[in-house]
Amino acid sequence: MIRAALLLLFLLLPLRGVSAETEQVVLGLSHSRVAITARFDGSDILVFGAVKRETPIPDDRLDVIIAIVGPSHPTTVRRKSRLFGIWINTAAVEVDSAPAFYAVATSGPLGTVLSDTEDLRHRISIRRAIRSVGAPSELGDAQDFTRALIRIKQNDGSYQLLEGAVEVDQQTLFRTSIALPSNLTEGNYATRIFLTRNGAVVSHFETVIDVRKVGLERFLFNLAREQALAYGLLSLAIAIAAGWLASTAFRLLRNS
């Protein structure tokens, strides 16, 4: 009897796994590679897709969350305070990992389309995407530092929260456009799509947008890294040549 029940359970397990993913994302990107050239001035990425399902559409409202995450780096946040009448950096918090770019687009207010526990599990909201465990214990207000980091990054457009920017059509088709700023860093930009119902994630899909410097940008970047001395001498040679050229040109101008 027990054996039969166990067998039934084992048979049911994979079935449950399938039923959790009855809805799947079929995704399209306007481009999966972003080439940073000398004339690069930001780029709009069109993220669109459809929900593939073999069962009838559930009655609950379907919401879509799209998040694009740039490469993460440890970041130091410093705070100034007044000491002897002048403003100096007095406190610092090391944030273990903060993405250089982060955009979240949703089909409704983030608070309603995503529950807190799901947010915690998938690290979707900007607040959750930043990891900071190493805050010094003597600072009771370490949260202020993370908040300041988000505020500064939001003001310069590096972090974007686009609530209601995803259009969902007939619970099946969705699309949005995310503007990548001109101060883009190189790296892999993870693009994550979540389908949610009643705040719970029912399906998610992940792909990568490859952001790379190309051409002259690539060449100079590599040269500066690998042939530092040659690069430095080249910089000086250009400086000297430009100085000489301008001086000669002006002499000719005055004499003519």
Place this chain on the structure above:
Amino acid sequence: MQIYLPIAEVSVNAFLLLGLGGIVGILSGIFGVGGGFLITPLLFFVGIPPAVAVATSANQIVASSFSALLAHLKRKTVDLKMGTVLLAGGLIGSAIGVVVFNYLKALGQVDLLVRLCYVVFLGVIGALMLVESLRAIRRARRAGGPLKKRKQRNWVHALPFKMRFRVSGLYISVIPPMLVGLAVGLLAAIMGVGGGFIMVPAMIYILGMPTKVVVGTSLFQIIFVAAFTTLLHAITNHTVDLPLAVFLLVGGVIGAQIGTGIGVKLKAEHLRVLLALLVLLVCGKIALELLLQPSELYSIAEEGANA
């Protein structure tokens, strides 16, 4: 026209960079200052990361100073012999300065020290120059005749190892110029600038060199210091942005030529008043930053973003 800078990893307007370079180039040509204390804050303002701004402006200074120096060489207003003596002292000074800088960095708060250095030195030098040159102008106006020569003999002339500096019209010991070079090199390495704004007044007031010769000689010295700094940054930090430097220096070299032209037309006392005002302006700006409450108390620094 936007251009993406590969090392700074930001996209900025190319004409804005040309303009910035041009303005600093003009000042460089007029006053014989490298302009490092001007261009670096301006680049921060445009959104260039500080490390890249410091390294790249050093490269731009080489270009505009070289352009201006050539113009001065043509007018024979460069004392190469004096420049070499100053440079020798300067290189020793900057070597010591780098050691001091790294020591302070280990202690923390090096940024604050640099700012305080700026306020103190710029304030004192600017105020002294302003008072002296205004007095000179008033004296010249009252007399109505030629300007009375500044006192040429002081303690500087009582030292051994005398050398003749023909272009400057001086016959003095090599010790004072060496010491001046050393002090300036030391400060320049700590403050991260070419040191022109300290060098120029030191040459005028301590060594008693004629103002017209001072500018060209200062430029001669700055080129070497800035070139050394550029190489050091390129090798150790990889923070010299070549496209950024090219746009700045195209503006800079043209500006320097115009500036030299303006500088020749100005009277020496007027030149000193203007330089004093400029120095005081920058000093005031940095002092205000320290004294007023900043609108954003927090600042962020990404580590490894350029690694």
